[in-house]
Amino acid sequence: TLFRSAILKKWLNDNYQPVKYGQCWVFAGVLCTVLRCLGIPARVITNFVSAHDTDANLRIDEYYDKSGKQKDSRDSVWNFHVWNEAWFSRRDLGSSYDGWQVLDATPQEPSEGIYQCGPTSVKAIKEGDVDLNYDAPFLFAEVNADRTTWLVHGDGKKQILRNNSSSIGRYISTKAVGSNSRLDVTDHYKYPEGSNKEREVYNKALSKLFKKQTFEEDSGTWEWLSDELSDEFSYDSDEQDSKPQISGFIQIAESPKISQHRKSTR
Numbered sequence: 001t002l003f004r005s006a007i008l009k010k011w012l013n014d015n016y017q018p019v020k021y022g023q024c025w026v027f028a029g030v031l032c033t034v035l036r037c038l039g040i041p042a043r044v045i046t047n048f049v050s051a052h053d054t055d056a057n058l059r060i061d062e063y064y065d066k067s068g069k070q071k072d073s074r075d076s077v078w079n080f081h082v083w084n085e086a087w088f089s090r091r092d093l094g095s096s097y098d099g100w101q102v103l104d105a106t107p108q109e110p111s112e113g114i115y116q117c118g119p120t121s122v123k124a125i126k127e128g129d130v131d132l133n134y135d136a137p138f139l140f141a142e143v144n145a146d147r148t149t150w151l152v153h154g155d156g157k158k159q160i161l162r163n164n165s166s167s168i169g170r171y172i173s174t175k176a177v178g179s180n181s182r183l184d185v186t187d188h189y190k191y192p193e194g195s196n197k198e199r200e201v202y203n204k205a206l207s208k209l210f211k212k213q214t215f216e217e218d219s220g221t222w223e224w225l226s227d228e229l230s231d232e233f234s235y236d237s238d239e240q241d242s243k244p245q246i247s248g249f250i251q252i253a254e255s256p257k258i259s260q261h262r263k264s265t266r
Contacts, residue, residue, distance in 0.1 A: 005033070005037050007030060007033055008033065008034065008037060023106075024081055024082040024083070024105070024106040025044070025046075025082040027105035027106045028044045028045075028082040028083055028084050028105050028106070029044060030105065031084050031103065031105040032044050032084055035084065035086050035103075040086050040087070040088060041086065041087040042084055042085065042086045042087070043084070043085050043174045043175065044082060044083075044084060044174060044175065045082065045083050045084065045085055045102070045172065045173070045174050045185070046080055046081075046082050046172070046173045046174070047080060047081050047082075047083070047142060047143055047169060047170075047172050048079070048080045048169075048170045048171045048172070048173075049077060049078075049079070049080070049167060049168055049169060049170045050077065050078045050079075050080055050081035050142050050143075050168070050169070051075070051076075051077055051078075051141050051142050051143075051145040051147075051168045051169070052075060052076045052077070052078065052108055052142070053075055053137075053138065053141035053142070053145050054074040054075055054109070055074070055075070056137050056138070056141075056209065057209070058130075058137070058140065058141050058144075058145050058146065058202070058205060058206055058209065059075070059141075059145055059146050059147070059148045060075045060076070060077055060141075060145050060146070060147045060148065060168065061073050061075050061148050061150060062075070062147070062148065062149050062150065063150045063152050063158070064149065064150065064151055064152065064161070065151075065152055066151065066153070066154070071152060077147070077168065081106075081142065082106070083102055083103065083104040083105065083106070083117075083118075084102070084103045084104070084105060085100040085101065085102060085103070085122065085174075086100070086101050086103055086119065087099060087100055087101070088101060088119075090121055092133065093121060093124070093132055093133070096123065097121035097123050097124055097129075097132070099121070099122065099123060100121075100122040100188065101118065101119035101120060101121055101122065102117075102118045102119060102120040102121075102122060102125070102139055103117070103118040103119050104117035104118055104135075104139075108138075109138060111134065111135050111138075116135075117134075117135045117138065117139070118134055118135055118139070119134060120132075120133075120134055120135050120136050120139045121136075122188050122189060124136050125139055125140050125143065125144075125189055125190070126188065126189055126190055126191070126201070127201060127204075128140065128201040128202065128204040128205035128208070129205075129208070130205045130208050130209055131208045131209075137205075137209060140205055141168075142168075142169065143168065143169030143172065143189045143190055144168060144169050144189070144190045144198075144201075144202060144205075145168045145169075146163055146164065146165045146168070146202070147163070147164040147165075147167050147168060148160060148162070148163050148164075149161045149162040149163075149164075165193070165198075165199070165202070166193035166194060169186070169189065169190060170186070171184060171186065172184065172185050172186040172188070172189055173185065
């Protein structure tokens with residue numbers, strides 16, 4: 001029974017029999033129950049379009065060959081993922097990071113040698129303070145990673161086709177107090193998508209991860225994105241696509257014949 005001690009009593013009566021499998025919303029519900037039984041304020045959080053960044057570069061990389069076939073990538077995007085927030089002070093980080101802390105009962109990557117995730121300050125995530133404990137880069141990416149589409153050439157060189165900065169981390173939600181309504185808490189985790197502040201924080205997080213060096217990929221920096229974007233191999237996005245541009249060469253096989261028309265077959 002969600003948020004009741006009965007589930008813990010059943011676990012006790014079953015001689016602590018471990019659970020063999022489950023889903024993130026189940027584990028989050030159980031952890032919420034445990035935290036509340038201990039007197040720690042807690043709630044369940046759902047993040048829609050949730051990123052799994054495997055290489056800590058704050059990007060979800062998607063690769064395609066020149067035929068448009070998608071190639072393997074360790075990064076992925078889930079329709080949604082569920083974790084917990086618990087409210088407590090952070091003497092280890094400083095009082096400015098007190099409040100809601102993220103705990104993920106379904107950790108997706110090993111942390112310090114075991115599968116665990118958090119506690120990460122929600123304020124640290126929003127401000128891009130990814131150099132703080134615990135697992136801040138992974139959680140920042142879950143809600144605010146860029147989604148980058150690459151063309152992989154035959155010689156292995158990569159070219160950016162498209163960069164979507166607003167598709168990850170949508171409608172971050174929890175249950176409202178006193179009702180079954182959805183409470184949107186997206187603004188707790190990041191500044192509005194498309195705002196200068198959101199990009200400022202994203203770049204701040206990158207600089208912290210890469211020790212304040214200009215982030216580079218292959219032969220250029222992010223500044224050359226605008227020259228490399230393409231509508232090919234794109235995915236649905238709330239970002240407005242740029243106007244299509246068509247260029248090419250036309251070869252005329254023979255001299256054009258003026259004022260001669262083919263008879264209509266209609």
